[in-house]
Structure formats: structure tokens, C-alpha cells
Amino acid sequence: MTASLFHDQVIAILPKLRVQALALTRNRTAAEDLVQDAVCNALAAQQSFIPGTNFGAWMHRILRNRFISDLRKKRETTDIDDAPQSMLAVAARHDDRLALMELDAALARLPDDQREALVLGVLEGMSYQELADMSGCAVGTAKSRVFRARRQLEAWLTGEESVSEAAGRKKSGRVHTNAAKTIGAARPESSSMNAAVV
Amino acid sequence: MGKSMDGAPPRKGRQSRDQAFDVWLKRGLHQLFDDVVNEPVPEELLKLIEEDRSKQD
Numbered sequence: 001m002t003a004s005l006f007h008d009q010v011i012a013i014l015p016k017l018r019v020q021a022l023a024l025t026r027n028r029t030a031a032e033d034l035v036q037d038a039v040c041n042a043l044a045a046q047q048s049f050i051p052g053t054n055f056g057a058w059m060h061r062i063l064r065n066r067f068i069s070d071l072r073k074k075r076e077t078t079d080i081d082d083a084p085q086s087m088l089a090v091a092a093r094h095d096d097r098l099a100l101m102e103l104d105a106a107l108a109r110l111p112d113d114q115r116e117a118l119v120l121g122v123l124e125g126m127s128y129q130e131l132a133d134m135s136g137c138a139v140g141t142a143k144s145r146v147f148r149a150r151r152q153l154e155a156w157l158t159g160e161e162s163v164s165e166a167a168g169r170k171k172s173g174r175v176h177t178n179a180a181k182t183i184g185a186a187r188p189e190s191s192s193m194n195a196a197v198v
Numbered sequence: 199m200g201k202s203m204d205g206a207p208p209r210k211g212r213q214s215r216d217q218a219f220d221v222w223l224k225r226g227l228h229q230l231f232d233d234v235v236n237e238p239v240p241e242e243l244l245k246l247i248e249e250d251r252s253k254q255d
Contacts, residue, residue, distance in 0.1 A: 007251040011244070015235045022234055031234070036243055043250045096229075103226040123227050154219050 006046055009055050010039060016056070016124050017063055023119035024067045026108055034070070038063035057133035064116070064135060106156045114149035121146045 017038060021031035042049075042062050049058055107115055113135065120126045126134070131142035154160065 004251060004255065007247055007254075010247055011239070014239050014243070018235055018237075019231055022231060028234060032240065036240075036246070039243060039247065043247070046254075100226055100229055103223075104230055107230075119227060119231065122224050123231055150220075150223070153223065154216075158219070 006049065010042060010059070013056060013059050014039075016120075017059065019123055020060055020063055020116060020120055021067070023107075023116045024064070024112055034063060034067055037070075038066045041066055054130070054133055057130060060120075060134040061136065067112075102157060103153070106153050109156070110149050110152060114145045114152070117142055117145040118149035118153075 014035065017035045018031060021034040021038075022028065025031045025034055038059070042059055045062070049055065107119075110118070117131050117135070120134075121128075121131060128139050128142045128146070131146070132139045135142065
């Protein structure tokens, strides 16, 4: 692969890297920093990329590894951030905004690997194979991450409770906020979920 | 037995609810992420890439 083609590919994949970075960090500024750091790492390691192999998976893996490495350094979890503000800037109806905020909060509660797999799968159309290549796991694991993330979100946002959630609550006595209560109140008959189907 | 209260087979109801949730989820994720994705790439980052390209050429 020529150096020029390599750099063209880096530029072309930047939007997808942003999605992945935001899914992982939940913070716009941190996501921008993560993309930049990942690009720096990729440029430094460009000789190690084997032409003919999956460039996207290689690049996503670098970003993912960088995120994990940064997390270990900081020894702290990421936090919910300015995403709700960006959502509020969207010209959506009031009830839609509330539902979006619920979705955003629910996403933040998912494990990083599940959130990343779900967002890249749904938004970027990445296949289970691509997700597996990116994160260095088995295809079955990638599939399971997407499935569990989706099922958990549905359970939280529709007021159902997943088996693991119920078990966890029994053990810890933890009380979760009921996301569905807010969404239900915000979306009476013309709920955004119903509206989306019509 | 085997039917939900409104008379529809339960599996079908579950399926359509899942589909509705999938549509809603996709739309929600787009609303949360699209504005970030559509922002212009920072000049600094592009410069970094172009500088490296010049070095390699």
C-alpha cells in the first residue's frame, strides 16, 4: 500500500472513529482526543499494517486499545458528559428529547464493550465479523454483546427488567430509576417508538 | 391459551414490538451521534495527517 493511500484511508475512516470514540468515552472532548491519539498511533505504526487486510478493523482496534490503555492509566470510569446538551440542541419535540435523554442515560449504563458493539453495529452497519476483528474476540462474543446491549436497553426503556438486572437487584438491594416511567410520561399516545413504526 | 389478551398470537406481538424498538433505537442513536459525526474534522488533525503524508512521500 502506498503511503498516500494509507493516509487517504485514515481520513476516510475518521467519521467512524468518532462514533466509536464517542460510544466508548461518552464525552465529546475526550472522544476528539481519543481519535487524535489513535490517529497518531496509527501513523506511527503504519509500517505494521499489512496491505490487503482489513484497514477498518486495524484502525478501530488501535482506537480501542488506546481507550483501554488510557482507562488503565486514569484508573477511573468514564462519566456522562455533554452529550445531553448536544441532544437538546437537536430540534426535536419535547417528548422526543426526554426519550433521547433516557436513551443516552441507558447507554451510559451499558458496559463499554456492549455499547461500542451496539453503536457500531447499528449506526455503522458493522458486521459481527468486523466487530470481532476490531475487538479481537470471537464472532459469537461480538454477537452476544450486541444482543445483550439491545435487550438490556429494551428492558430499561420499556420498563421490563432483564434477568440479570433482577438477580443483581436481589443481591445488592439496589434500586434503579424507572426509565420507562419518564418515557411513558413523555410519550403518551404519540410515543416516538410508536411513531417510528408508522 | 397461547394467545395474548387482544387475541393476537403472543409471538407476533413480541416480534412487532421488537421491530418497533429497533426502529426507535436506530433513530435515537442517529439523533445522539449524527451531529458529532457530521462536524468538520479539526484542522489540526488533518494537518497532522498531511504532514505525515509529506514525510512518507
